[in-house]
Amino acid sequence: MTGTDLDGFDIAILSALQQDGALTAAALSEVVNLSPSQCARRRSALESAGIIQGYSIRLDADALGLGLRAMVRITLRRPSADSDADFIRFVNAQRQIESAYSISGDADYVLDVRCRDLAEFGTFVHECLLSHPLIGQVRSDVVLRTVKDRAALDLRPDRR
Numbered sequence: 588m589t590g591t592d593l594d595g596f597d598i599a600i601l602s603a604l605q606q607d608g609a610l611t612a613a614a615l616s617e618v619v620n621l622s623p624s625q626c627a628r629r630r631s632a633l634e635s636a637g638i639i640q641g642y643s644i645r646l647d648a649d650a651l652g653l654g655l656r657a658m659v660r661i662t663l664r665r666p667s668a669d670s671d672a673d674f675i676r677f678v679n680a681q682r683q684i685e686s687a688y689s690i691s692g693d694a695d696y697v698l699d700v701r702c703r704d705l706a707e708f709g710t711f712v713h714e715c716l717l718s719h720p721l722i723g724q725v726r727s728d729v730v731l732r733t734v735k736d737r738a739a740l741d742l743r744p745d746r747r
Contacts, residue, residue, distance in 0.1 A: 591636075596621055598742050600629055601638070605739035608642035645738060653701045655708050656730040659716070660694035664723035671695075674721050683711050694726070705729075 593601075599619040603610060612623040612630070620627060633639045648654070662672050671689075678687045678698065686699040702708040708729070716725045 594738075597629060597633065598623075598744075600626060602739075602742050604630070604639065605742075608644075617659045621706065636727060648662055655702045655704055656733075657700045657702070657708060657727045658730065659698040659700050659712070659725060659727040661696040661716070661722055662693070662724040663721050666695055670721050677719060677721070681711075681715065683707075683715075694724075700727075746747050 596619055598668070600615060603615055604644070607649075609616070612627040615621075615626040616623040621629070630639070661674075663674060671719045672726065674696070675687075678684050678696075683700050683702055684698050685701050688697045689695065690697050701709065702711060712725060712727060716722055
């Protein structure tokens, strides 16, 4: 099953689950107008195909004391397959890094970093990033305000 194999019911199921991944088959059936058993079968097929990769909840970072968010651009000293693999292992070990992306452009990676405050962020940048032997340059932008943060994909037909 691929994105082009999905019908309107599959799209409706995916859209509903993006809003609430905890929906039961019975609750899902009310939203998409299919029987609970059909919803359960389709959901299982979407999971098996890897279209549904997992379920999670969204937390309020500010309420949990992680009020500082920064986008950090990293340029490696000498990019190579080995340094990329080592850097990825390093990134995965850092609790402050929420997500990381290999990018095109003037940097090699962009990191989405969460910290309690500017002091913790400064320590992270100086003691963790700048001191790492693979990292050649670090440029960061502190997020002042989030204007759009959508976790759900837009599944309208004109987007596919």
